[in-house]
Amino acid sequence: MIIRSVTRSALCGTVALATGLLVLLPAPSPAAARARTEPVPPAAGPSGAADRALLYEPGTRVRPAPGAPSLPGDVSALSWLVADAVTGDVLAARDAHRRLPPASTLKTLFAVTALPHLSEHARHTVTEDDLAGIGEGSSLVGVIPGQSYKVADLWRGVFLSSGNDAVRVLAAMNGGWDSTVTQMREKARRLGALDTHVVSPDGYDEPGQVSSAYDLAVFGRTGLASAEFVRYSSTAEAQFPGDQGTYGIQNTNRLLSGAGGVERYPGLIGVKNGYTSRAGNTLIAAARRGDRTLLVTVMNPQSGASQAVYEEARSLLDWGFDAAGQVTPVGSLRPAPVDRVASPRAAAKAVRDGARSRPEERADGDRGPRTDRRDQTGTEEAKEADGAERADEAEGADGVASGVVGEPMSGAIGGAHGPQARTDGDATGSGGRTSGAATGGASYLMPTLVIGAAVLAATALFVVRVARRRPGGR
Numbered sequence: 001m002i003i004r005s006v007t008r009s010a011l012c013g014t015v016a017l018a019t020g021l022l023v024l025l026p027a028p029s030p031a032a033a034r035a036r037t038e039p040v041p042p043a044a045g046p047s048g049a050a051d052r053a054l055l056y057e058p059g060t061r062v063r064p065a066p067g068a069p070s071l072p073g074d075v076s077a078l079s080w081l082v083a084d085a086v087t088g089d090v091l092a093a094r095d096a097h098r099r100l101p102p103a104s105t106l107k108t109l110f111a112v113t114a115l116p117h118l119s120e121h122a123r124h125t126v127t128e129d130d131l132a133g134i135g136e137g138s139s140l141v142g143v144i145p146g147q148s149y150k151v152a153d154l155w156r157g158v159f160l161s162s163g164n165d166a167v168r169v170l171a172a173m174n175g176g177w178d179s180t181v182t183q184m185r186e187k188a189r190r191l192g193a194l195d196t197h198v199v200s201p202d203g204y205d206e207p208g209q210v211s212s213a214y215d216l217a218v219f220g221r222t223g224l225a226s227a228e229f230v231r232y233s234s235t236a237e238a239q240f241p242g243d244q245g246t247y248g249i250q251n252t253n254r255l256l257s258g259a260g261g262v263e264r265y266p267g268l269i270g271v272k273n274g275y276t277s278r279a280g281n282t283l284i285a286a287a288r289r290g291d292r293t294l295l296v297t298v299m300n301p302q303s304g305a306s307q308a309v310y311e312e313a314r315s316l317l318d319w320g321f322d323a324a325g326q327v328t329p330v331g332s333l334r335p336a337p338v339d340r341v342a343s344p345r346a347a348a349k350a351v352r353d354g355a356r357s358r359p360e361e362r363a364d365g366d367r368g369p370r371t372d373r374r375d376q377t378g379t380e381e382a383k384e385a386d387g388a389e390r391a392d393e394a395e396g397a398d399g400v401a402s403g404v405v406g407e408p409m410s411g412a413i414g415g416a417h418g419p420q421a422r423t424d425g426d427a428t429g430s431g432g433r434t435s436g437a438a439t440g441g442a443s444y445l446m447p448t449l450v451i452g453a454a455v456l457a458a459t460a461l462f463v464v465r466v467a468r469r470r471p472g473g474r
Contacts, residue, residue, distance in 0.1 A: 062092035068326035071313035076303040089329035102211035103274030106203035120152040138164035167202040192335020218285040233270035281309035
C-alpha cells in the first residue's frame with residue numbers, strides 16, 4: 001500500500017509538473033499577431049568602423065585603385081553620394097552626412113513608410129479636412145474634395161507630379177498627418193538614417209526639417225526593395241482622374257522623362273527629385289547597367305546651371321559604372337550595430353585625431369563651405385533631433401542592423417536574388433522585435449519540457465514495476 005501510494009504520488013506529481021511548466025510558457029504577443037510584411041534593403045558584407053567614420057569627415061571621400069577613373073570635376077553639389085544599390089557599398093561621397101533641407105526627395109521616406117499600410121486597390125473620398133494645411137506654393141497634382149480616388153492614383157500623383165495634395169490625402173488614410181510624421185521618424189531611425197528629422201512628410205520647407213545625401217540614399221535603396229515603389233517611381237507618364245474624365249501627368253524627374261532638354265539616362269529606374277527655395281534642387285536616382293545597379297544622391301548644386309542636378313547625377317552614375325571593381329568602398333548604407341560603432345561621429349573624431357592611416361585614400365580639395373548643423377537649421381527642432389540621434393545610437397541601432405542581415409532583395413534589383421521581406425512590428429518599432437524574441441524562446445523551451453516530462457513519467461513507471469516484482473510489494 002505504501003509503495004502504491006508513493007507510485008500514485010509520483011505519477012500525479014509528474015503530470016502536475018509538466019502541466020504547470022507548459023502553462024508558464026510565454027504566449028505569442030499581440031504585436032507578433034499584428035506583424036506586417038515590409039520591404040527592406042538587401043544584406044551586404046560587413047563594413048568596419050573606420051570605413052563608416054570616413055563618411056562623417058568633410059570633403060570628398062574615395063579610395064581608387066591605380067588606373068581607376070577620376071571623379072567628375074563638374075560636380076558642384078553641396079553634398080552627394082554614389083553607392084552600389086545591391087551591396088550597399090558607398091563608392092564615393094562628398095559630405096555624405098551634411099544635414100540639408102531635402103525638399104520632395106523626403107517623399108521617398110514617406111513612401112517606404114506608408115506604402116505597406118495602404119492597399120493600392122483601396123478607394124478614398126477626399127474631404128476638405130484631408131487637404132487642410134497644404135503649404136503655399138506647393139506642387140499639386142490636382143486632387144479634388146468630394147471625389148473618390150484609388151490609392152494607386154494618389155501614389156502616381158506623389159511620384160510623378162510630386163503632389164503635396166496627394167501626400168496629404170495618403171497621410172490622412174495612414175492615420176493622420178502627425179501620426180505619419182511619427183512613423184517616418186521611427187522608420188528613419190530603424191533604417192539607421194540618423195541625420196533625418198521629419199517635420200512635414202511632403203518635404204515642404206519647415207524649420208528643423210533636414211536630411212543628408214547618405215540618408216536619402218538609404219531611403220532610395222529601401223524603396224528599390226519594393227516592386228510597388230519601383231513601379232511608381234519608374235513611371236514616366238500616366239493618367240490622373242479629374243472631375244471630367246482623366247488628364248495626363250508627367251514625371252518631374254527629367255532623367256526619366258527627358259523633358260526640358262535633359263537627355264534620358266539609359267537604364268534609369270527612377271526614384272525621386274525635389275526642389276524648394278531653401279533646399280535648392282535635390283535628386284535620388286537609380287540606374288541599372290548589366291548586372292549592376294547604382295544609386296546616386298545629389299543635394300543643392302551650386303553651379304547655377306538650370307539642369308545641374310540632373311547632369312551632375314549623370315556624371316556620377318557614369319563614373320560609378322566605369323569604376324566597377326576599381327574602388328574600395330568608403331562606407332556602407334547598412335546601419336551599424338552599436339557594439340561595433342557606438343557613435344559614428346565619435347569614430348570620426350578618432351579618425352581626425354590620428355586613428356586612421358590609409359595611404360590609398362584620397363581626400364579631394366573641393367570641400368566647399370561647411371557649417372555646423374545648428375547653423376544650417378537655426379532652430380530648436382534641430383537641437384532636439386541631435387539629442388534624439390544620440391539616444392537612437394545608444395538604444396536602437398543594434399536592433400536595426402540585425403533586422404536586415406542576411407536578407408536577399410526583391411523589387412527593382414531582386415532578379416536572381418529572389419523575393420524577400422521582413423516581418424516588422426507597427427510604427428512603434430520595438431514591439432515586433434520583442435514578440436519575436438519571446439516566441440522564439442518558447443519554441444526552444446517546449447521540446448525541453450516535453451523531454452523532461454517524459455523522463456519523469458518513465459522513472460515513475462520503473463518504480464511501479466520494481467515494486468510489483470518484490471515479495472510483499474502488493
